[in-house]
Amino acid sequence: MLPYGRQSIVEEDVAAVAEVLRGDWLTTGPQVAAFEDDLAGWTGGVGCAVVSNGTAALHTAYAAAGVGPGDEVVVSPMTFAATASTAVALGATVVFADVEEETFTLDPAAAAAAVTSRTKVVSAVDYAGHPADYDALRPALAGSDALLLADAAHSIGARYHDRPVGSLADLTTFSFFPTKNLTTAEGGAVAATDPAVLERARRFRNHGLVRDRAEQRRPDEGGWHQEVHAFGLNYRLPDVLCALGRSQLRRLGDFLAARERLVRRYDEALADLDGVLLPARRAWARPAWHLYPIRVLDGRRREVYDRMRAAGIGVQVNYLPVHWHPAFADLGYRRGSCPVAETFYAQQLSLPLYPGLADADQDRVVDALTAALRGAPAPSAA
Ligand SMILES: Cc1ncc(COP(=O)(O)O)c(C=O)c1O
Numbered sequence: 001m002l003p004y005g006r007q008s009i010v011e012e013d014v015a016a017v018a019e020v021l022r023g024d025w026l027t028t029g030p031q032v033a034a035f036e037d038d039l040a041g042w043t044g045g046v047g048c049a050v051v052s053n054g055t056a057a058l059h060t061a062y063a064a065a066g067v068g069p070g071d072e073v074v075v076s077p078m079t080f081a082a083t084a085s086t087a088v089a090l091g092a093t094v095v096f097a098d099v100e101e102e103t104f105t106l107d108p109a110a111a112a113a114a115v116t117s118r119t120k121v122v123s124a125v126d127y128a129g130h131p132a133d134y135d136a137l138r139p140a141l142a143g144s145d146a147l148l149l150a151d152a153a154h155s156i157g158a159r160y161h162d163r164p165v166g167s168l169a170d171l172t173t174f175s176f177f178p179t180k181n182l183t184t185a186e187g188g189a190v191a192a193t194d195p196a197v198l199e200r201a202r203r204f205r206n207h208g209l210v211r212d213r214a215e216q217r218r219p220d221e222g223g224w225h226q227e228v229h230a231f232g233l234n235y236r237l238p239d240v241l242c243a244l245g246r247s248q249l250r251r252l253g254d255f256l257a258a259r260e261r262l263v264r265r266y267d268e269a270l271a272d273l274d275g276v277l278l279p280a281r282r283a284w285a286r287p288a289w290h291l292y293p294i295r296v297l298d299g300r301r302r303e304v305y306d307r308m309r310a311a312g313i314g315v316q317v318n319y320l321p322v323h324w325h326p327a328f329a330d331l332g333y334r335r336g337s338c339p340v341a342e343t344f345y346a347q348q349l350s351l352p353l354y355p356g357l358a359d360a361d362q363d364r365v366v367d368a369l370t371a372a373l374r375g376a377p378a379p380s381a382a
Helices: 011-021 030-040 054-064 082-089 108-114 134-141 195-204 239-249 252-270 301-310 339-347 359-374
Strands: 048-051 072-075 093-096 119-125 147-151 171-175 188-192 292-296 348-351
Touching: 011 239, 030 048, 030 188, 030 239, 048 054, 048 195, 054 082, 054 119, 054 147, 054 171, 054 188, 054 195, 072 082, 082 093, 082 119, 108 119, 108 134, 119 134, 134 147, 188 195, 252 292, 252 359, 292 339, 301 348, 301 359, 339 348
Parallel strands: 072 093, 072 119, 119 147, 147 171
Antiparallel strands: 048 188, 171 188, 292 348
16 A cells, blocks of 8 residues: 655664664763754754654643643644644643635634633644744734644644744644654654743653752752652653654755655646645745645545545545544534534545655556546556
């Protein structure tokens, strides 16, 4: 089965990991700060804290923003469940706000309507690698003390009005899962424009421990002394994986260029195909395409999905609207509340996209999609 996403690992990545394995540090060591510095090169200098995955990044970002019981967090429903469930885990109430047509990123008008004086964070998602409209979202926070969060699990390296993702919101979270734009196997990061928020994120990922004597309540306890001032967790990203991340980051520009080239090939090959709509991009966006999300019209998504899978093409659906998950339905969230996201879900299909996708395999995807739409038997897997 041709996968919808796949990592790209070369000998330099293997060597970078092996070097750390032979050294003194396996977990927190010099590669952690070095990876964070390298990441800041992609966030316009905004400081980063690396964590153990993208879900941990969201949990850490919400904790650093002070999210807790009684707070509301406004979330796009067109995302992976973690964008919302990590806020629930902190005791907050999630309020879903619908997405815009075409980009399927958080709709500033819907976000503004959802914000109240209790809103602590508004979370946009750079769906498929296309940035949300951050300048238009900022006024939506009026009347609250909320922070703006970018879930950039899909979009590291993307630009918005020529500004890099990582610098567009108060908090930005990344995922380095293997299908993403770069990988550390499991991994993630939080970028925060306010150094105090970044420091809270750093502490949260390490049990909330305070080591600086100047801040301790009992600094004279002894040289071993560390204090927990606010509860945290162990979300540390090991040195071994940070070395992999640094090696991958050196090729991020190449990865994005390869994805962009494949997106243009899809755009050209599918331009005249009836029955589908292709992903749109705003003039101000330079996306970091993580997904190639098409829309299959006329109620045929399920049939096309099944036909393409039968032809050995690992198409995927991203995503079930988050409020449709039973855990949210059981809390009283209702279908019909975010019609743009829900209509999009009914049509959405992600075609394979990753830097190592060969042109011949991409052509096979195009042929299988064309055959599926014509209703003819799809070509069999090679
Ligand atoms: C939009 C979005 N947010 C958050 C996550 C969670 O990231 P991870 O799988 O690294 O925990 C993902 C990844 O699946 C994602 O796609």
